[in-house]
Amino acid sequence: MIRNKLTPLIAAFGLAVAGSAQADYPEQDIRLVIPYGPGGATDIIFRLISQEAEQHLGESIVPVNQAGAGATLGSRNVKDADPDGYTLLGSHDTIALSKLAGTVDYSYDAFEPIALLTQTINLPVAHANHEVKSADEIADYVEENPGEVRFSMIPSSTDHFFWVQFFDAAGIDMADVRLVGYPDTGEQVSALLAEEIDFAMFNLPSAGQFFEDGSFTPLGVAHPERLDSLPDVATLREQGIEMDHSTSRGLFAPKGTPQEVQDTLAEAYGKALEDDEVRSRIENEFGSVVRFLAGDDYQDFLDENEAALSAAAENIDFQN
Known part of the structure; x- marks a missing residue:
């Protein structure tokens, strides 16, 4: 009987100690x-x-x-x-x-x-010499060059999903594009600089310096509002592409x-x-x-x- 009476007291004491420890977090x-x-x-x-x-x-x-x-x-x-x-x-x-x-x-x-x-807001990007200058021109460019337009991505990563969602929102058939896989963002940057690909998905941390020196062209902002640092770049929604990313x-x-x-x-x-x-x-x-x-x-x-x-x-x- 003594054991039975003490058990709930011990349990209550244990809870009190645990509660006190959590109250003192972090230590x-x-x-x-x-x-x-x-x-x-x-x-x-x-x-x-x-x-x-x-x-x-x-x-x-x-x-x-x-x-x-x-x-x-x-x-x-x-x-x-x-x-x-x-x-x-x-x-x-x-x-x-x-x-x-x-x-x-x-x-x-x-x-x-x-x-x-x-x-972190993502953007579709082209190299500076590309004829496409805004995101709403990509669909027509793909239609004019079916099977030849190259989009870079890291397989199963954020940009892979970005392009799949972009194609759907822009009315582009995935059968008409070429998704080119790279191991990391650095490799994608090098490929776009070398004009080995047409388009990549970047953001300011990964491509800001290339926007500043004119190497890359940001084609749109996948966000409801324009970015303060890129005030002249229209959102995808402004271009008729209903997508945020x-x-x-x-x-x-x-x-x-x-x-x-x-x-x-x-x-x-x-x-x-x-x-x-x-x-x-x-x-x-x-x-x-x-x-x-x-x-x-x-x-x-x-x-x-x-x-x-x-x-x-x-x-x-x-x-x-």
Whole structure:
């Protein structure tokens, strides 16, 4: 009987201790896994925001680059980590893309979504000598040159899905185009500079310098509004192409991370994005927009995002 009476007390004490521990979170450095190498847009943006967020947490956020296996090495590491709030993932749409491509067997639902932070706006781009000067001219160019127009992409990556969605929105038959695969963005940049391809999908972090020196021509902005840094480039919607497309970067935690911890992290990153200098750099240096969503709002966003990607995946043969 004594044992039976004490058991609920012990259980209650355990809950109280756990609650207290969560209330004191964080009490040590937080490890932020970035599933890409250093220097890219994803790495730079997460480092920038996290440096400000740690001021609101009182502990350091330590970025750890863990590239490999199509960005799944890092995401798998976080997925399998202890759900204590001390291992996080800074990633984007690639989580869902990897599952759709058959690379992994998990998607957003394998994590606790903490917050959407930014969206980097994507653009269809041509080399400077190309006769096509705006996105609404691409369909006619393809019709005039069926089977000869070359679009670059990284198989199963963001730009692969971008082109599939663009062809659908612009009324282009995929049988009339050539999708040319490259291992990374750098190879695509080199190919467009050499005029080996007609079009590529880039954004300001990857192609801004080439817009400035005149090597590349931005053909449209896949966003409802024009970019401040490219005020003369019309949106796709302005050109009659009903399509928006961006790389949506957000913060994730292992499944089972306590809600109190999730809320603490979301609050810190939300405050970080209120900093004028951080916002200015995101918008002006990285061609991105600040879009903070947390809780159910972020979950709804991820559900819609995955549904759109799934629809586009029906037109992709991932074996080729």
